[in-house]
Amino acid sequence: MNSQLLMIEDDHRLAQMVGEYLGQSGLQVTHMADGTSGLAQLQGSELPDLVILDLMLPDMDGLEVCRRIRALPGAAAQVPVLMLTAKGDPMDRVIGLEIGADDYLPKPFEPRELLARIRAILRRREAGAQPPANHLLRFGSLEIDRDARTITVGGEPAELTSYQFDLLVTMAERAGRVLTRDQIMEAVRGRELEAFDRSIDVHMGRIRAAIEADPKNPRRILTVRGVGYVFAKQQD
Incomplete structure (x- = not known):
């Protein structure tokens, strides 16, 4: 390295x-x-x-x-x-x-x-x-370009950190599947969660603020109480 x-x-x-x-x-x-x-x-x-x-x-x-x-x-x-x-x-x-x-x-x-x-x-x-076979992920007005590492919502760019982009892609690639916090962190090769560590929730809040029309009432990234998160499949 x-x-x-x-x-x-x-x-x-x-x-x-x-x-x-x-x-x-x-x-x-x-x-x-x-x-x-x-x-x-x-x-x-x-x-x-x-x-x-x-x-x-x-x-x-x-x-x-x-x-x-x-x-x-x-x-x-x-x-x-x-x-x-x-x-x-x-x-x-x-x-x-x-x-x-x-x-x-x-x-x-x-x-x-x-x-x-x-x-x-x-x-x-x-x-x-690494360029995936299908570099574009589209969910209604949300478009994720994995090659360019860019996000647009309704044609307007949305800003995320490199780590938050990886988290979003991890969720979007598994749309409809409920993922625990540990599964999400493992998928992006991150560090293991410490006891009571809420950092994943902070990142999810930032992602919602960037891609959701109403972050307080999200339609894309939904919380599954006591389990983790799910990226919804609906197309707006």
């Missing part, structure tokens, strides 16, 4: 340690010490394969940086983001996922766990880039 990572982290000692550790596994890390520099790097000619983003930065917090990444033009907005959150505050996790982070890792963390999560995100991205 020879991937390029961008680490936005004001702790230079931590960034050096992470860079050296990940470098042993063939991952090249570029370090930026503040949000402004990190965002400038993402607007260059070569995009990283993943961003490691600290929540606490000197010029702006990581949540704001993540919002700005998702607002960037073109492919830059789709770069996966792994957010580092202090002390694993549950609200930091939820907010980070809601604004577009693909995963989170509380500090302090084991370098091996960071590497494992990075690899899981990159595997999902690589798997999603």
